[in-house]
Amino acid sequence: MTRPPGGYAGKALIVDVTRPDATTLPIGEAVLRAYLGGVGLGAWLLHRLGPPGVDPCSAPAPLAFVFSPLVGTPLTTSAKFAVVAKSPLTGMLNDALASSQFAISGKLTGHDAIVLTGRAATPSVLLVDGPTARLVAAADTWGRPAAEAEEVLKRRLGRGWRIAAIGPAGERGVRYATISHDGRHAGRGGLGAVLGAKNIKAVAVRAATKIGPANPDGVLAAARDLRERSFGPATAKYRELGTLANLLAFNAISTLPTRNFTSATFVDAAKLAAEELHELRSATRSGCASCSIGCEHIYRGRNGQKARVEYENVFALGPMCGVSDPDDVLAASARCDELGLDTISAGGTIAWAMECAERGLIDAPWLRFGDGAALLRALDEIGSGDGLGALLSEGSRRAAAVVGGGSEQFAPHVKGMEMPGYEPRTLQGMALGLAVNARGADHNRSGAYEADLSGDYDRLAGGDAQVTAAVATEDRAAVMDSMILCKFLRGVFDEPYREWAELLQVVTGWDIDDAELRATARRIVLAKRMFNLREGWVPADDWLPSRLLREPVRLGSGRDAALTPARLREMIDGYYAIRGLDHDGRPEGGALEDLMLMEGAPL
């Protein structure tokens, strides 16, 4: 095989944990250039390695840790990795990012990806040490929170090992369980349940080689420049208050989903605001490896317990459930961390259950909006499987199918994934992004809220302009999540595609330009859609919960904001047209050849 391009190993490690047995899959330059890494390369790997129709929690289902060309360089925010698998929550392609040293050491095992298949006979930890892989018993870590498991394993394995682990929720198969490393979660879509189903508590990696860039001096110069720019106004919000700064601002513009989307404002928002917590409870601020932003804000809760706080976990466990006591929300957030639960899906599913209980559809008189103790009890039951836990572990879509009684209408999900904290009726570009994205209701793969909040569009009247903007943000996310750079850095790029191409030039040595990178973005988005089509996607999956299309929401100005089915349909049709899809969302023409997914296509 020819030497791989700069920043790449040119191969993936495929580990069948049943035996265990490790093989190497060469990945040619054509595929690397077409999919870059991260979520893009992950989509390609899943197409190639995932048996069509596979149960995501069965032994043959692959789960991939995917690195990127930029990982290991001094480029700020580049120490990230993607975890990619078919989601047990959505049944579709799922990718989630996490950060820090696992990304660097994982790549320096000498692989662009580490893919797990099979199922270990007993609870185990997978150790990847350069080209070798082996299992060790996980007996002393099984049942523990991921962070504790990491500590135990670090002590046992010694220096140099980096560990990604699941918590009890992943072990128990909760469909929205996470995989975490150093307190940061690959959070969405239940990847922890996929790993748990393989009887794997953790994956530990140790660097064994070097993977250098094509132009080290060029990378250093680019890194200095990017680092400098990362201290500017585009990242001020993340540095100073973290993403929780969204909460009070979103409340002011009626886009803070509250009490399971029955309102877009929360009367007690100020109690949970970053501005308030920062003054009274801020403990420390932290950041990922190789990051100059440092967006993580850690707050003290009840009894001095610390919780890593972001907008999404406070939204989902606070206003979404009507809970306003910061101690309860911080405790709930910490509980999710311990169990290894995606906070958005946990909060969304519990909020749905609270509404069901208040409507008499679920026999749980203790479960009420606004009751922090009930929120914590619900989380405990999800963690243990007791009481309502088994039902709520399924996520709101499956739980609503069981409960019925019209609760499907207000289950807050798209494609089975619970909705993030962006009110679609008052952010109508985002409404489209949430409806059509391959991962489901997701704010990281589609950032169409950027258009809504730009002041350049009428955020209450979605139309052609928002469609174009939604496509553009989805494309940009596909590139950033594949190179990989943290999206909190996106505001520092004036001409993103040109600047990203320049970064890839110095790392890989390719003569890549902005036009090629735009094509790459479209390819990645289409590849994800193709995976979903293969796995049974139907046009009705690109849609929003009925509540959002039937019930207007009141703005602070007194006006009502409504999103009609006709308007959403029109935007989706526009999206399909721009994407080269037919009226049913399926690709037209010869687009598939470009994806290199067919049998015989180059590896």
Next chain:
Amino acid sequence: MGYRTAGVVLAGGRSSRMGRPKADLEWHGSTLLRRTLGVLARSVDGPLLVVRAAGQPLPQLPAQVDIIEDPERGLGPLQGVAAGLAALAGRAQTAFVCSTDLPFLHPAFVRRVLSVLTDDLDVVLPVARGYPQPLAAAYRVSLAPLVTELVAAGDRRPAFLFRHERCRTLRIDDAALLEDPVLAAADPLLDSLVNVNSPDDYRAARSQPAPQVTVQRYGAMAGNGHRGPRTVRAATLSGAAEAVGLILDRHVIAALNGDQISRDGDVPLASGDTVAFLSADAGG
């Protein structure tokens, strides 16, 4: 049929007493016409039109404003009303029609007048501050042929329209207007109807303090003692931003009364408004 409401500004008058075009008059860093259009934009859900004399230069206007030309100058305001309503055919049901020279026009006034124009009426004519106010009134768009007919017949005074048998007109006085609590709170003296016809009028209006509005900075912008609401006087969004030490740019946006988001510094403010300054970088 299209939108429910539209806004029409008649800018083609001779401005003979003012001695210069009123549309160009400076207003707190913007222009009087820009302000009037901005108030209408905040008050209607449909198109905005400016009716000007043929070839009349206008100050810079927002992109979404349609400009139409009055085909014949000197035929009086009804000609402008006819041209504006005709241009809205098929696009909106009703329109608030006003002149350029209402520097204190409040969105609450516009909404109040439009809200009274029910399906059984063709015109809502405020008769307030002592006079009928045909250039601060609501008209049904379908009146366009009748108004055109009257102008063609030489019946160019608005009164001919309001007493015509095919025009169902409701006259609404000060007290009736102020039955709306929102308007009563925002504009209790109905200063919305103050117009400026002469340089003295303009100087007097310009010497009035800017509207009192409530401003709040959010997120990272709320640091260093900037938390919580503040009351400032500002006639535009950029004026409000400046009053609290901010500049609207790609990173800073403003939400007006929790409703639309903008970084257009010329968006006019009115008394009682609330402005939220937010980070445009909203990911999370």
